[in-house]
Amino acid sequence: MQKKSKSWSVIALLSVVALVLPTTQSIAAPKGKFKLCVALGGIAGILGTLGTEGDPVAKAGAKKRGWAYYEVNNKLDAQTAVKNADLLVRQKCSAVIMFNGRPEVNPTIAKKLAKAKIPVITYDIGQPGWYFLGIDNLAAGEAGGEALGKLVKEKWNCQPDLVLQSQASGAGIVDAMRTGGMITGMKKICPDIPASKIKIFEGNGEIAVAQPAARDILAANPTAKKIAVVGINDAGVVGPALAARQLGSDYDVLAWGQDGNLIAGDNVNPDLKGSVLYFLEGYSAYAFEVLDQIAKGTPPKMQDKATNPAVLVKPCPVSAAQAKNIPIDKVRVANLAKNPSKTLYALYCPK
Amino acid sequence: MTATLAPQQLSKKRTKNAGGPSVTILAGIVIISLVSLQGVGFAAFSTDNLFLILNYLALPLLIGMFASFSLLAGVVDLSIGSMVGLSAAVFAVLATYELNLWLCAFLAVLTCLFFGCLNGIAIVGFNANPIAVTLGMLVALRGLARVVNKYDNSATLSSTDGTVIFIDGLNTFTEASFSFLPWLFVIALAFTLVLQLIISKTRYGRHIKAVGGDLTAAVRAGLPASRIKFTSLLISSGGAGIAGVLFVGKMGSSSSTLGTGMEFTVYAALMIGGYSILRGGVGNPIGGFLGLFVIAYFSNYIDNMGFDTRFADVFLGTLLLVIVYLDIRRGGEEFE
């Protein structure tokens, strides 16, 4: 019974380890030191640089104030976000910046963090009991929609053949507000676009997904040549624009994105006529307004809705021509570090 | 006619450790412990930290143990990840219609059993390749889960991909713990031990290992191979169904990403633990538990260090290869 004894010795060993090793020590920072914790969003692109690479603005701010700093990544995955919440509690964070693209688990996370009495600042996605910091997604959507509407009116006299609405339903309410808001905004300028011309599809905020999906829709509507594209982000609208280019040179495309990821810097797609910038990478500069008060022990009163925000970031609609002067997010963050008194909006949004 | 000897010539090195790669894994655990000690300090062994590890080991362990039936029987079920997602979606959506929760859970698990049954019919009944069939099921159910999530009745977040349904009782159950031991983990571990007993000591265990180890030989020995394979597929899908319901309790929602890639991480851990997804009959639950534990422990180290998470995948991939290689050095199964 060599096999059996081996297994059982393993169990015995493990139980010993389990009984002896655990101490009541915690993994938290030294007592008395303020600890700022940041939960990053996840995949790059759909949620900007805050996706994967860390938040240099928050890190620098914490360092400047002599705070401990800790970062986790929600990976745009619900299960990971919940797991991270537990981690943040055990890390005894003093305050948490939460950027979670899977809002369906926010109630659970809120419950855990509330139990540990950790104040939370949420970016862009509202949750009762969390300080709301960010843009009003609906307003941002509408701003972009209006800008696109103007182009559609100017060029096609408000009569596009097709409006492609590139969703990323995984982003939940944000998606509904942004893409839905864009349609609303466009209808403000061109109220007579019939619902039958608006085709909603899943683009996942990713060119590689949005492109083939849009291609198939264009194939199913072969007579439609004047195409307006709205979507959750720039990638979500560039995909459909390219799909139209692939299917023929007779297509005319007006695409307007959100988040400004693909409108800044070089190599901008010619069909991307504009985008709405939020300067997500600079959000943490605003966050310190709230964080400083929390650290002082005088937290501001709860403002947890986009309509009643703790800090409202203004959306910045930018046409492709204006965007030529805006560098990519990494450069912007570096410049923000050089001008700590300003915000990215003040630095870069065209007047 | 020399054929019967040929496979032996091919792998000159024989398995020395019939008990699975337990020792290799233990060595891995010791190494990670030392690394953690160096990086995180003694806090790495704190009850707090252990709780974190075990809390997120519980459900994958449960899923892995149920799925190990089909691995042992030689019919790998790749669709478990999707089934977790589907079960969660069905449960959560039904719960938004305010049906009895037990009924919802029952229906969610039943749904998974139904698809497990389809797996079984295709694999056992039609003799189709298990990897191909369950891969198809993986893709299909992932899609179906997303479709189901669209039918949720909750008004709170109209356009979420997932369905939000916070169930206090279930959440309390899934989050309950005894000191630093989460109850779910205790249950999963108890299940693992029972399973170890079943696999190593009972008639059914012997039969399932025989069917997975050598189908022809098992049939000739008069074992009901088809029935055993079929049940093993039902067990793995049922387990995924149960885990899906529990996930809803833990997360307060079903999410379209729930279970994505889970089959790969769970099976990677089980392979570290001595199971094989290409041939049945090898591996034991304790080894599987250790495999899952070593992965969870390692991710925890990365979490605690606050590493750039992009490195986590690099480390995990390397860890998988290193442990499997070490096991081969100790006489584990070689390829060709």
Place this chain on the structure above:
Amino acid sequence: MSINSNEQRRSPLYPRRIFFGTGDSGNILALLILWFTLIGASAINNSLFLSKTTFNAVVFNMCILGVLAIGQALIVLSGGILDLSLAVPLILTGCLSVIFYDRGWSTLPLLIFSVLISGIVGLINAFFIVVLKINPLIVTLGTGFAGGGLLLILFDRAMVNPESWIANFGISYSLGVPSAWWPMVLFTIFMHILIKYSRPGRRVVAVGGNPVAAKVSGISLKRYRFATFFFASIIAGVAGVIFAAFTPEIRPSSGTLYTLPMIAAVVLAGFSLAGGSGNFLALFISVGFLSTVPTALVFFGLESLWEPFFQGVILIVAVSLDALRTKKTVTKG
């Protein structure tokens, strides 16, 4: 004979010849019937389906998936089970070609170098498999994880210049069909001839069908493992160039989108996962069929949400029907 039966018995992946037993032609015929049924049903539903635009849309759907599936099929055929890491060379080449372009490299060295560098991924895989003797499925799972992470670290933002020949390749047409289709067509023809009529090709099949017999008859398993994994990575690298042409913002995480569909295409085409049997013409049809499904769904008015569901169901039904047929002929004979 006895070697074969013994081999089959040892592996749970019983090699099954898809459709009508021995003949590849029967298999191809069945797939064609399946494809034309789908096209016919869609055309009856909406006559617009039979348009040049639809044809082009389907062809575009095939471009990347098709090339990747050929790489995967080579691995499967040679008994390497599956290569779960093909997304890594795909993205690596995509990013490298963009970087090299931005540095002002001319087309030919750019293509050669970016694709060859991707071949390294295959060599690493083969090293683990051949030298360290780890099962390919575990190796490629590991290198897939690790490689994906490394790519995220190395290339966070790769933007294709819309004026570049790369971007132009993605929207241009040659001989009346999208240019990006030709790599797939050429690879299919090349592989078909290679496997059917060349000695190395036949040896790949031999290595896949029965490694023991192949080894006994003096074929170096190691050399063939290195070669197949290297070439699979190279082929995935070519798909990476097409990916760059289609996707101006290359996101490392996008690579995994193709993993399951390409395995599905290979399986549907009748490649035995145990190695040693499969036909590249059938693979072409299988890719074509799978690429028609999403387009057809849109014509039927279904949300693209349903696409994975149908793809999965089709795979299960096809594999089951085929297995059922094979089983019947086996019991008869």
Place this chain on the structure above:
Amino acid sequence: MASPNTSIDSNENLPSSLSRVPVMEAINVSKSFGAVNALIEASTSLYSGEVKAIVGDNGAGKSTFLKILSGLIQPDTGEMRFEGNPVKFEAPIQALNLGIQTVYQDLALIDTMTATQNVFVGREKLSPNPLLRAFRIVDDKEMTANAMGVLSELGIKIPSLKETVRKMSGGQRQCLAIARAMLFGHKLIILDEPTAALGVHESAQVLTVINKVREKGLAVVLVSHNMQHVFEISDSVLVMRLGKSIATKRTEDSSTQEIVGLITGAIAP
């Protein structure tokens, strides 16, 4: 222990002087697969304490006949008798239950299991403790002892009963398979090419074991291509040709030349 030769006092063609009933009898059984007539009115009788060899060219119907005897396939026509009573096997398990065991050419051992587990696969002994028995807990100790018993009875040496059989040599595996058959088949043991793929020394080992099985008073039937082995071990030889059982010869009365002639058709039966 009786000498193997003393028990050979029966012949197919003559009523046994002890008027023994054959353990197993096949009378004019036929089997066809589609258009192929694999077996045409083949007959044979198998007696306890006797080794019968079945020889024939490839495609002579040996395997089919063997499969019919072991209950793996059912004959289209003809009659099977077990200890004088007509039987019809629907499934191999019925044959197993009657004490008929088959050792297949590819051994039918499960590589991933230990020797003891292999011996008892499908017939595990349950623990005597009623509680453990209720949970279908097996009694490894008892099974190991039993296996050890039968192995020593047959003089088989195996390194360890607790190791997986993958490491064993071909001869050891074959012996183990025969031992398993012996443990459960108390009437008839069917061997398909027991010495194929084995070296000289290992073959000798296997033949010794077969001899021991005969001494235990079981009926043994074996298919072999190796004339030397056939003459070394068998009491009588059944020659098959083109699906028919054309002749049964007492081994001691026959010669290799005669048998080979019958197989090839050079000698008329």
